[in-house]
Amino acid sequence: MFSLLSSTFGISRPLILKPQTWRIFSSTHVNHALPMDPERRKKLDERNERRRFRIAHDPEYQAKQDEDKKQRRLRYASDPQYREKLLEFGHIWNTRKSQDPEYVEACNASIRARQRSFDKLRVRLQAENPRYRLRKSLHQWCLKHDWVRETLPWKTHQPVLFASKVHKECKGCTRVKVREGVKLWWRKIGDRDESWLCHACHMPMDNHTAAMPYGYEDVTTMEGIINRKQELERTAKG
Numbered sequence: 001m002f003s004l005l006s007s008t009f010g011i012s013r014p015l016i017l018k019p020q021t022w023r024i025f026s027s028t029h030v031n032h033a034l035p036m037d038p039e040r041r042k043k044l045d046e047r048n049e050r051r052r053f054r055i056a057h058d059p060e061y062q063a064k065q066d067e068d069k070k071q072r073r074l075r076y077a078s079d080p081q082y083r084e085k086l087l088e089f090g091h092i093w094n095t096r097k098s099q100d101p102e103y104v105e106a107c108n109a110s111i112r113a114r115q116r117s118f119d120k121l122r123v124r125l126q127a128e129n130p131r132y133r134l135r136k137s138l139h140q141w142c143l144k145h146d147w148v149r150e151t152l153p154w155k156t157h158q159p160v161l162f163a164s165k166v167h168k169e170c171k172g173c174t175r176v177k178v179r180e181g182v183k184l185w186w187r188k189i190g191d192r193d194e195s196w197l198c199h200a201c202h203m204p205m206d207n208h209t210a211a212m213p214y215g216y217e218d219v220t221t222m223e224g225i226i227n228r229k230q231e232l233e234r235t236a237k238g
């Protein structure tokens with residue numbers, strides 16, 4: 001039954017997991033590597049698309065799907081024979097498929113392709129995100145230039161660079177990376193008890209330019225910082 005189901009609908013399941021941990025009732029997780037025949041794959045994609053559309057727009061159809069799923073779950077929970085049967089078929093299917101190098105390679109290629117497209121999307125979104133860009137730039141400036149850390153008019157926190165990664169308690173988060181130690185920390189200015197923020201927490205989510213020093217809020221490049229510094233010094237003198 002499982003082999004029939006999966007070969008007909010292209011339902012996916014992890015290759016390595018034990019039969020008990022399969023998402024037995026899931027019919028929405030599509031394995032794009034199966035079937036291998038592109039013609040059939042195309043037809044299945046179209047069919048799945050129609051189904052998704054119906055589920056999204058036809059409440060009656062959706063209710064029926066939910067009810068069917070519930071019944072299958074109930075039967076699985078209450079009928080040991082049914083359960084045995086499903087697991088056995090699943091196991092046969094799994095063993096056979098995982099021994100087919102061509103199938104395994106196709107699955108892995110599909111996973112890699114999805115991962116690549118996800119990576120590309122992430123890189124693009126980050127490149128378009130002004131907060132992300134300023135966060136990266138500011139980190140570099142603080143790492144490379146002592147005068148950036150020590151002489152600019154920072155608002156609430158001052159950057160402090162340590163020679164090696166150190167652990168501090170960030171007031172804003174408990175990120176694993178931060179817990180393991182980082183080189184750049186932001187110390188609260190004028191606070192007798194030392195209070196620290198990690199680089200990411202120092203930059204507000206809603207108003208990231210507030211992390212820049214007084215008078216530098218609109219600056220986004222190193223050149224801009226140098227020019228602004230000279231400008232501000234000239235106005236202070238004159």
Ligand SMILES: [Zn+2]
Nearest residue numbers: 170173198201
């Ligand atoms: Zn933090």
